[in-house]
Amino acid sequence: MTYTGRFRVWRGDADGGSLHDHEVEVNEGEVVLDILHRLQATQTPDLAVRWNCKAGKCGSCSAEIDGRPRLLCMTRMSVFAPDHVVTVTPLRTFPVVRDLVTDVSFNYAKAREVTAFTPPAGLAPGEYRMQQVDVERSQEFRKCIECFLCQDTCHVVRDHEENKESFAGPRYLLRVAELEMHPLDVADRVDAAQDEHGLGRCNITKCCTEVCPEGIKITDNALIPMKERVADRRYDPLAWLGRTISRRR
Amino acid sequence: MTATARGVDAPGRAGIDARTLRTDRWWLPPAATTVGLLAFVVYGGVRAFQQQYFFADERYLTPFYSPCVSLGCAAEPGAAHFGMFLPDHPLIPYAALSLPFLLLFRLTCYYYRKAYYRSFWLSPAACAVPEPHAQYTGETRFPLIMQNAHRYFFYLAAVIALINTYDALLAFRHPTDGFVVGVGNLVLLVNVALLWGYTLSCHSCRHVMGGRLTHFSKHPVRYRLWTWVSRLNTRHMFFAWITLGTLVATDLYVMLVARGTITDLRIVG
Numbered sequence: 187m188t189y190t191g192r193f194r195v196w197r198g199d200a201d202g203g204s205l206h207d208h209e210v211e212v213n214e215g216e217v218v219l220d221i222l223h224r225l226q227a228t229q230t231p232d233l234a235v236r237w238n239c240k241a242g243k244c245g246s247c248s249a250e251i252d253g254r255p256r257l258l259c260m261t262r263m264s265v266f267a268p269d270h271v272v273t274v275t276p277l278r279t280f281p282v283v284r285d286l287v288t289d290v291s292f293n294y295a296k297a298r299e300v301t302a303f304t305p306p307a308g309l310a311p312g313e314y315r316m317q318q319v320d321v322e323r324s325q326e327f328r329k330c331i332e333c334f335l336c337q338d339t340c341h342v343v344r345d346h347e348e349n350k351e352s353f354a355g356p357r358y359l360l361r362v363a364e365l366e367m368h369p370l371d372v373a374d375r376v377d378a379a380q381d382e383h384g385l386g387r388c389n390i391t392k393c394c395t396e397v398c399p400e401g402i403k404i405t406d407n408a409l410i411p412m413k414e415r416v417a418d419r420r421y422d423p424l425a426w427l428g429r430t431i432s433r434r435r
Numbered sequence: 436m437t438a439t440a441r442g443v444d445a446p447g448r449a450g451i452d453a454r455t456l457r458t459d460r461w462w463l464p465p466a467a468t469t470v471g472l473l474a475f476v477v478y479g480g481v482r483a484f485q486q487q488y489f490f491a492d493e494r495y496l497t498p499f500y501s502p503c504v505s506l507g508c509a510a511e512p513g514a515a516h517f518g519m520f521l522p523d524h525p526l527i528p529y530a531a532l533s534l535p536f537l538l539l540f541r542l543t544c545y546y547y548r549k550a551y552y553r554s555f556w557l558s559p560a561a562c563a564v565p566e567p568h569a570q571y572t573g574e575t576r577f578p579l580i581m582q583n584a585h586r587y588f589f590y591l592a593a594v595i596a597l598i599n600t601y602d603a604l605l606a607f608r609h610p611t612d613g614f615v616v617g618v619g620n621l622v623l624l625v626n627v628a629l630l631w632g633y634t635l636s637c638h639s640c641r642h643v644m645g646g647r648l649t650h651f652s653k654h655p656v657r658y659r660l661w662t663w664v665s666r667l668n669t670r671h672m673f674f675a676w677i678t679l680g681t682l683v684a685t686d687l688y689v690m691l692v693a694r695g696t697i698t699d700l701r702i703v704g
């Protein structure tokens with residue numbers, strides 16, 4: 187089925203911008219990114235939109251569609267009624283560069299703050315041996331495509347610019363959890379999770395999990411287990427006692 | 436635009452007038468959650484202090500009065516299995532030993548936290564919908580930092596679930612008729628089974644069973660326990676709601692039988 191779809195696309199830059207109305211042809215099987223490409227080809231050749239794989243794997247095409255953080259290339263037009271006006275805006279948590287393109291360097295800065303993978307001393311690459319059951323949990327987190335949709339939707343920074351300094355965001359708390367659960371990692375990031383990466387600011391309301399295109403159970407499998415590990419270390423006298431006794435043995 | 440440019444209106448971000456562009460009924464889940472939780476709190480509050488109609492057919496004890504440890508429990512011989520020692524006062528529920536901890540267990544539960552942060556505190560009401568608060572520190576300060584004590588309430592809740600199980604089993608014995616099975620027994624059993632579902636699917640339980648380990652391969656038994664709890668854990672929200680329903684249904688059933696409004700159907704005996 188081919189029809190003329192109605193779209194509102196945000197255009198502008200850091201100094202300001204607005205939603206522009208467009209009518210664009212929509213064909214069977216298309217995704218929102220296809221429409222933006224047709225818009226570029228036929229009406230607005232200078233529309234800025236970031237994309238790469240068109241297969242939901244590079245994480246470049248993150249934007250907000252009808253106010254919800256989504257991948258442009260994985261949002262099918264068939265989910266909208268033909269008369270529905272589809273609104274496309276850039277991510278609203280990061281500074282805008284132009285049109286649908288935002289500056290996501292906040293995320294790269296946060297990535298650098300996480301202590302890197304630390305194998306045991308004396309173990310050379312190539313000598314790593316792990317049991318499948320031990321790496322399984324971290325493997326789920328390795329599916330991350332760094333689309334930053336979770337970072338964009340998390341209200342801790344989306345609604346509070348001032349929290350950006352003290353909060354790493356779900357994607358990097360997930361990274362902390364991945365390394366903490368890694369069977370070959372020997373570094374300790376539990377205190378840093380709370381003090382430097384701001385885990386305590388997360389109120390486990392699960393928006394990151396809701397938007398993750400890879401279906402990673404960020405809150406249940408990474409954030410809450412990390413909160414429990416922090417509780418072991420900081421807020422649980424019994425766990426502390428257990429550790430003290432077993433260390434003496 | 437708000438007076439102070441914050442959140443999505445902060446300088447540098449795309450200038451969009453609407454605070455949210457969501458077109459779906461995003462307000463529905465938080466509104467439904469509010470109604471559901473308030474309904475339970477009101478019902479539970481009224482029943483906890485009613486101090487009447489909590490023991491039926493000389494064997495059914497409602498979970499809202501278990502364990503019945505008030506001197507007032509003497510009004511229903513057979514209801515108290517663990518002694519009666521708390522003063523009989525209108526402001527002290529007969530189950531004052533369990534109810535506060537069950538309340539705290541649910542209040543600090545990771546699922547209910549999500550539910551009430553979203554519905555009562557609107558933080559956030561729905562994803563990508565701006566929250567109304569100017570400041571946000573999450574669970575880093577008092578009182579919310581106390582949420583970290585959740586595991587202790589889990590330990591207590593597990594003990595209380597054992598007591599509920601004991602109640603449900605004891606309800607098969609009628610003081611004069613001996614072993615009997617009534618519809619009430621099935622109600623009590625279903626309720627207690629789902630309470631276990633809720634309690635064991637707890638995130639703290641998952642952590643204690645094996646989540647805190649890094650090398651599952653060195654702890655095969657705990658790994659097995661962890662996988663079971665993990666499977667239950669994915670349904671934690673389901674258990675959280677269904678048990679609110681079964682708790683009310685069980686209590687209502689016992690109350691109606693105790694009042695003589697309905698009669699308990701005997702299946703055996």
Ligand code: SF4
Nearest residue numbers: 340388389391392394
């Ligand atoms: S669960 Fe935590 S990290 Fe994820 S979106 Fe919510 S507050 Fe942010």
Ligand code: SF4
Nearest residue numbers: 330331333334336398
């Ligand atoms: S965790 Fe999910 S939503 Fe977040 S960056 Fe990775 S793939 Fe994207």
Ligand code: FES
Nearest residue numbers: 239240245247259
């Ligand atoms: S273009 Fe690569 S994820 Fe959409």
Ligand code: FES
Nearest residue numbers: 544545546637638
């Ligand atoms: S009871 Fe819900 S997380 Fe523990």
